[in-house]
Amino acid sequence: MHRKILAVIAVVAVVVVGGFYAFKSLMPPPKEAGTGPVYSTAKVIRGDISVGVETSGPLNPNRGGGIMVPYNMEAQGGPASYIIEEVLVKEGDGVKAGQPLVRLRAPGLQGEIESLEQQLETAKKSLAAKLNVEPHEIYGVDPSAGITLRAPVDGRVIGLKVKEGAEIKQGDIVARVVDDSKFRITARLNPGEFEIAKDCRKAFLRFNQFEGVVEGKITDINTEPVVEPSPGSGEGSEGGDALYQYVYYMTIEGDNPGLVQPGMTVQVGVAKGENTRPEDPEVLWLRFPTQVEGYSVEETITSTVEARVTKVHVKDRNRVKKGDAVISLTGSDVSDMLEEELEKVRELEDKLRRLYGQYELLEIKSPMDGVVANINAQPGRTVQAGEWLGHIYNAEDMQMWAQVDDVDVLMVKQGSPVKVTVDALPGKVFEGKVMHVATMGKDMSGVTRFEVSINVKGTPELRPGMQARAYIEAGSASGVLLVPVEAVFEEDGQPMVEVLQPEGTTKVVRVELGLMNDRYAEIKSGLEEGWAVVTGSSADILPGQRIKSNEILPGTGGQQENGEGQGDGGSPQGKGN
Known part of the structure; x- marks a missing residue:
């Protein structure tokens, strides 16, 4: 009985407490005292x-450039197609301006260049010979001034006979310029004389035209003998047959005291030692006399054109320096001929320049600094002038x-x-x-x-x-x-x-x-x-x-x-x- 009473009391207590808290939660909170807003x-x-x-x-790139097969508008007659020889870059490579990208080959271009180079060299030499100047000097010549024939070496003018107003033909010898400070002779030695003279370097020369002895220098001795008729033999000898002998040739040069001239007869003596004197008995005087052949330096002045002599600048036997004017030739034909040949040289140079330009373009180079965006090139492929092979961006x-x-x-x-x-x-x-x-x-x-x-x-x-x-x-x-x-x-x-x-x-x-x-x-x-x-x-x-x-x-x-x-x-x- 007591347990039932306690259970009822507990249930009532729970209901009362729960109802109080439920009522409390449903009631609004009490109003707080007014304290103003919170900020x-x-x-x-700062x-x-x-x-x-x-x-x-x-x-996107602001600037770009193309990889293009060369096409030179000025190079008329240049290659229309090329063969790719080597590709030097690939897509994504960084490149610098002027860097080679692709190398090409143009069959026949090199041969054409070599042929033109030979033609140009021949044309320049031909014109220079007519003008009597060096090939590099032809560009400074005035064709209207005609041609001036000049001394080819230092020396004396010999045989100048032409007069002003005279007509001369191409190839005519106008004069000779000789260096007469030295003369030249060629002596003959028999085999016995050769054995003595082959190691000698000094010679003595006696001339019939004046007294005294002139020293000479042996410059060359031919070691191979030559068969020649003996002096005095020939048809008049017994049996009518000439007598032959072996001879050696010896070249001698000497300083001209001013009296020696070509054609003079001279007796040659060979000195066995450097200190030998002409009167010493060991001097070997050659059996055969000889003659003065000429001077050591001797050049001819030849007319390069057919023209009229307008001026003679020197007299015969005058001494001249290399490059001194000797005679001048002029006339409309001469001027026209010079102008025509000079123009030919210019045309060949211009054509060669264009071919050089084509040759330089066989290496395609980057037009700018950048990166290869794409490139369509394979070795051995034939490409046309102006064809695009790729692109570069910066x-x-x-x-x-x-x-x-x-x-x-x-x-x-x-x-x-x-x-x-x-x-x-x-x-x-x-x-x-x-x-x-x-x-x-x-x-x-x-x-x-x-x-x-x-x-x-x-x-x-x-x-x-x-x-x-x-x-x-x-x-x-x-x-x-x-x-x-x-x-x-x-x-x-x-x-x-x-x-x-x-x-x-x-x-x-x-x-x-x-x-x-x-x-x-x-x-x-x-x-x-x-x-x-x-x-x-x-x-x-x-x-x-x-x-x-x-x-x-x-x-x-x-x-x-x-x-x-x-x-x-x-x-x-x-x-x-």
Whole structure:
């Protein structure tokens, strides 16, 4: 019985307690005493701010060049086709301007060049011989002045007989120029004399035309004997047959004392020693006398054209220097002939120059610094003049096409600096500059967009078509007053900020704004560093809402109070309060 009574009491107790707590929860909370709104504030700080526009778009090279088979418009008659001999690069290779890319071969070009070179050399030598000048001097000659025959060597003019006004033919010998300071003779030795004279170097010469002995120098002795008739033998000898003997030839040169002339008879003596004198008995006087053949240096002046002698510059037997004028020839025929041959030389040189140009183009070179985008060339393949084999782009000078909306377009100016990044190269930032901003927008699915062209200073790592992100700088300021943008509101068209007073009241202050991004606004006037500006209050909370954190309360060290901890896109760098 007692157990039943205790159980009933327990059930009643549970019902009473549960009903009390249910009633308590259904009743509204008691009203708190009115203490006014609670404010969220941030201090006015001094720092840096930057404003910009973010956009994206593809990268493409600003400059490019082709890999092309040479085609020289001036080289008429040059090769129309070539054979690829060697390919020196592949797709993706970095190249420098002027670097060889492909080597070609042009069959027959080398042979044509060699043939023209020979023709040109012959033409120049022929003209130079007519003008009596060196081949390289023909370009300075005036054809209207005719031809001047000049002394080929230093010496004396011999046999000059022509007169002014005389007609001479091509090949006529006009005169000789001889160096008569030295003369030359050829002596004959029998075998016995040869054995004695073969090692000698000094000779004595006696002339019938004057007294005395002239020393000579043996310059050459022929070691191979020659069969000749003996002096005095011949048809008059017994049996009517000439007698023959072996002889050796010896060449002697001597200094002319001024009396020796060609044709003089001379007796030759061979000195066995350097100190031998003409009267010494060991001198070997040769059996056969000989004659002076001529002078050591002797050149002829021959007419190179058929013309009239207009001037004789020297007299016979005069001494001249090499290059001195001897006679001048002129006439319309001479002028025409010289002009014609000079023009022929010029034509050959011009044609050869064009062929040289074709030969140099057998090596296709890069037109610029860059990267090989593609190349279609295989050794042995025949290609035509002007055919494209590939393309080169310059990744260091890229262009980015992007779009901005009508809200941001006024912030984008031509010349504005740009920071560009690409996902493929994390951590790398490329410098850029706005080159053009469209003045007319385009409707893109109901949104007006304006095209922007940006030049990007890249690196060889970039590739055409890469998607890039750009941050276009629209302005920046350093060491300026900053407040969070949520502290700024507009009243009667004027920017305002609510300042929290020390006693807990607020005051609305009119401010002058500068730059503004999505986090901060620059204050040019109206506030001072360190002031607390209202960014929100409990009065703004709807009925039934509660403040779940005290981070917005003043003095709690929240991030809105000191303005730190901002992310990218215009974060100020606070400089202390």
